[in-house]
Amino acid sequence: MLGAIIGDIAGSRFEFNNHRSKDFDLFAPNSFATDDSIMTLAIAKAIMEAVQEGSSDDQDFYDRLSELSVYYMQEIGRPYPGSGYGGRFLTWMYSDQPEPYNSFGNGSAMRVSPAGFYARSLEKALLLSDAVTRVTHNHPEGLKGARATAAAVFLARTGSSIPEIKKHMEEHYYALDFTLDEIRPVYRFNETCQETVPQAIQCFIESLSFEDAIRNAISIGGDSDTIGAITGAIAQAYYGVPQDLRDQALTFLDERLLGIYQEWEEFIEELKVRPR
Ligand SMILES: [Mg+2]
Structure with a gap:
């Protein structure tokens, strides 16, 4: 999860002002x-609370996780309306009767990484992914983008090599038949899963370190x-996060968000879930 947060913060000032080079400061005042x-x-x-409430081995758990995902996305998200939400998600977030809206936006993939970090098996990573995704992004491509990300995090965390992760992604999710150098001059802003998730996975596949x-x-x-968030999540699972980047990133969270982050770190620590 920290990797997603770092990638998000690093990318925040470039979303509408792209920077097509690897030379930049990861963190800046803006x-x-x-x-x-x-x-x-x-x-x-939502995952922490669902786990604390009951067993993760039955359907009730996943139904409850979906309910808690709705509850916490609304409860945690509402105080930050100007943080970059898409229009339809913003309407959903403030709705008293939030219903899935068949989205295939990349929001499903950018938020799913805790499912990959918590899961005890690849199968459970996919069940967790679906449970937290279907409440908004119930389009097949929305579910797929989240599943691919959760699966990549799970595989990276549990000892798969980069070629093995690439093979799994190509067999189950997306063709990765391009290089970053090929797409850099022509890739354009796109908020769909299918035009974001494969590119983000490739950014990990071609990497040499977390920061890279x-x-x-x-x-x-x-x-x-x-x-940044999708790539960062997978990269954290594979490489871990250098301490100095962790410390810098956490200064960007307010007290409320930092409290949730710290709760998650303790939760994962207790479960002995660690990056390799
Ligand atoms: Mg954003």
Whole structure:
């Protein structure tokens, strides 16, 4: 989850002012934690509460997780209306009767990483992903983008190599038949899963370190904070996050969001879920 937050903060100032190079400061005075970080924290909170309430082995758990995802995305997100939410999501977030709206926006993928970090198996990563996604992004491409991200996080966290992760992504989700150098001159802002998630996965596939992955994600342009969040989540699972980047990133969270983050760190620590 921290990797998603770092990627989001790094990309925040480039979303509408793309920077097609790997040479930039990861954190700047005008960087900020956008909706991607806030919704990732909300999903983390929903998973923690669902787990604390009961067993994660039955259908009731996933139904309850969906309910809690709605509750916490609204409760945690509402105080930050100007954080970059899409229009339809914003309407959903303030609705008293929030219903799924068949979205295939990349919001499903940018917020899902806690599912990949918590899951005990690949199968459960996908069940968790669907439970937190279907409440808004119930279009097949919206569900798929989240599943691909959760699966990549799970595989990266549990010892798969980069070629193995790439193979799994290509067999189950997306063709990764392009390089970052090929797409950098022509890739444009796009908020769909199918035009964001494969690119973000490729930014991880071509990376040499956590920081290099984040730099790849910004360098292709497009929806920079969200690509940063998706790539950053997978990169955290694979490489871990350097302490200095962690410490800098957490200064961008207010007390409320930091409290949720710290609760998650303790939750994951207790479960002995660690990056490799
Ligand atoms: Mg954003």
